[in-house]
Amino acid sequence: MKRFFLASALVGALLATPAMAQPIPAKGLKLDQMVTWLKDHGYRAEIVTEKGERHIRSGVEGVNFDVYMMDCKGGEVCESMQLLAGFNMKDGITLERANEWNKTKRWAMVSLDNENDPFLSTDISVAPGGSYEALEDALAVWANSVSAMKAFIDW
Numbered sequence: 001m002k003r004f005f006l007a008s009a010l011v012g013a014l015l016a017t018p019a020m021a022q023p024i025p026a027k028g029l030k031l032d033q034m035v036t037w038l039k040d041h042g043y044r045a046e047i048v049t050e051k052g053e054r055h056i057r058s059g060v061e062g063v064n065f066d067v068y069m070m071d072c073k074g075g076e077v078c079e080s081m082q083l084l085a086g087f088n089m090k091d092g093i094t095l096e097r098a099n100e101w102n103k104t105k106r107w108a109m110v111s112l113d114n115e116n117d118p119f120l121s122t123d124i125s126v127a128p129g130g131s132y133e134a135l136e137d138a139l140a141v142w143a144n145s146v147s148a149m150k151a152f153i154d155w
Contacts (some may be wrong), residue, residue, distance in 0.1 A: 010124035020130035028079040028127035031056065031069050038067075041136065060143045061150060064089070070123075079127040083142055085120045085149075092116025102154060120149050133140055 019070035031047060038045035038058055045067075048057045049101060054066035068111075069078035092115055101110045101118075108122045122145065124138045149155070 021133045024126045024130040024132060024135065025077075026128050027073060027077045028071070028130075029069070029081075030076050030078070033065060034069065036133070037132070041139070043139075044089045060139075061146045061147050063150065063155075065073065065120075065146070080123060083122050085146055086113070087118050087149065087153060088153060089117050089153065089155075093118050094147075097153075099148070105145065105148065107141050108149070110149070111112070118149070118153060120145060128136065 011018055031045060033046045033134060035047060038056065043058050043060065043123060045056050045058045047054055050067075053068075055069065058065055063085050065083055068082045068084065069080075070082055071079035073079070092112065094116070095112065098110045098112055108120050110118050110120055112118060120141055122138075124135065
């Protein structure tokens with residue numbers, strides 16, 4: 001009986017121990033690794049080249065967005081990324097409306113193009129010290145931000 005309680009306590013302790021976060025490689029991610037990760041998490045992802053620059057085209061909430069790998073060492077392994085979604089509108093939005101978003105939303109920023117179309121962006125650091133769980137959380141926050149932007153501009 002004593003062994004049963006000891007074994008039960010050990011199993012309980014092991015189950016109560018938080019799972020270790022899966023670390024991202026210390027130097028960061030390559031473009032193709034990010035494509036694979038996005039696809040593995042249910043996102044559409046393809047590498048595109050525009051103006052000589054390779055980046056990822058994806059989508060969430062019915063909105064296309066691009067992933068630009070940043071802070072790349074040796075041209076391949078990158079420590080961060082920027083996500084960018086543009087909303088092409090008939091009349092755009094005002095600077096005051098964009099500023100309202102930026103004052104009240106923390107995780108994604110709005111800028112305007114020369115036609116006052118809003119562009120939503122966020123930056124994600126993945127190295128050093130990043131984890132795939134943190135990346136997953138950052139993409140969930142991005143999806144929520146895109147959804148909130150759609151409501152904000154009545155998209």
